Amino acid sequence: MKDNKKINFILPANYNYAIGGFKIVYQYANWLVEQGFVVSMCYCYAPNEPKAYATFKRVVDTKILKFSNRKTEVTWFPLKNAIKSFYNCIFPSDIPDADIIFATGAKTAPFVSSLSKEKGEKFYFIQNYEAEGFGNKKGFAEKTYNMGMTNIVISNELREKVLESGAGEPKYLPNFYNHNEFYLENSVEDRKNIICLLNHAQETKRTKFGLEILREVKKVIPDLEVQLFGAYDPLEELENWIHFTKNANTEQLRNKIYGVSKIYLLPSVLEGWGLTGMEAMASGALVVASRIGGIVDYANDANSILVEPDNKKEFVDNIIEMLQNDGKRIAITYKANEDVRQYVIDKSGERLIKIINGEI
Numbered sequence: 362m363k364d365n366k367k368i369n370f371i372l373p374a375n376y377n378y379a380i381g382g383f384k385i386v387y388q389y390a391n392w393l394v395e396q397g398f399v400v401s402m403c404y405c406y407a408p409n410e411p412k413a414y415a416t417f418k419r420v421v422d423t424k425i426l427k428f429s430n431r432k433t434e435v436t437w438f439p440l441k442n443a444i445k446s447f448y449n450c451i452f453p454s455d456i457p458d459a460d461i462i463f464a465t466g467a468k469t470a471p472f473v474s475s476l477s478k479e480k481g482e483k484f485y486f487i488q489n490y491e492a493e494g495f496g497n498k499k500g501f502a503e504k505t506y507n508m509g510m511t512n513i514v515i516s517n518e519l520r521e522k523v524l525e526s527g528a529g530e531p532k533y534l535p536n537f538y539n540h541n542e543f544y545l546e547n548s549v550e551d552r553k554n555i556i557c558l559l560n561h562a563q564e565t566k567r568t569k570f571g572l573e574i575l576r577e578v579k580k581v582i583p584d585l586e587v588q589l590f591g592a593y594d595p596l597e598e599l600e601n602w603i604h605f606t607k608n609a610n611t612e613q614l615r616n617k618i619y620g621v622s623k624i625y626l627l628p629s630v631l632e633g634w635g636l637t638g639m640e641a642m643a644s645g646a647l648v649v650a651s652r653i654g655g656i657v658d659y660a661n662d663a664n665s666i667l668v669e670p671d672n673k674k675e676f677v678d679n680i681i682e683m684l685q686n687d688g689k690r691i692a693i694t695y696k697a698n699e700d701v702r703q704y705v706i707d708k709s710g711e712r713l714i715k716i717i718n719g720e721i
Contacts, residue, residue: 366460367460368390368462370401370402371450372405373405373468374429375448377434378437378592380592382466385488385636386402390440391440391441392707393713401459403456403457405468408471409471431448453475460481461481461482461717464486465488467502473510474510482717484513487512487513487531487633488634490519506522507526512528514531515536515655516634520533532716532721536634537708538643539611543614543619543640543644544644545643545698546645547616549691549695554586555586556575556625558575558587558626560593560596561591567628567629567630568591572587574676575626577677585684588621589604589606590605590606591607592608615640619641624647624680625641626650629650630651630670631655638656638659642665642694647666647690649676659700663693663696
């Protein structure tokens, strides 16, 4: 046991479906409990709205009409029983006292910043650049970096965003993936011409652009099939060679999606880290991705195919080459599978503890 400090993570509203940022927080929470910390989760009902309005809306929503999809349970991720969860929080009194408190996103930062010292020493876990594309006003993300909390970033690009805002040097905490969930289960050599792609409502993920790329590839590779997956329903009608899995579980991802695909296409223009890319690498799919921050922290020209984000032709040409040149694809895939193994929660968790203790 390393400590018995009380740690509180403040999250946006809970809708009880898989979100990468939530998953990272949950994994840290479970790991910290194993180290002897006392951990709580607090989900904000409407952190950006005036408290009086949020309170009225919460009463109507939870007691009368139930008009939102906010949930008071988490079933998609196995949180440890020792973790206490507090739902639909609005007021400081809804938040238990702690030694350490984390804002986990831009919408939670002002609330955490306003709390008294009894709620804990304040840290801000920055997992993405939450600018206008996240429904925030211009400059809002930068404002949150300057609220006096200890900023923690998961990528070098986010470090640059924090520094450009005028805030001081943030703490760097690289992400990880669960090695018990994602590993090489199926042969890399014997895969069919299958490509997987994340289906996401967030425009920066560029699912539509990815499908455009794959339709061009299909003209040259007629036996191409696509495994589309995600928590959101597809926004367009899909051809019969594009198969969609909603809310795929870990086993489906490892064995039936990443694990059968030659390539994982990651055409995003904005990623805090790009966790799915690491999962794909671990499962034996070659990552063909935009050359952007949040991906290049773990992907490079030796273990991936990196493309300028808006160059559709380059995406198409590289994918076709990798489907036709198995030797090159296999070599890069194995290099990625080896490289990605360094990203483990024990290493990131130990670094997090040092950050909390002021040793970094």
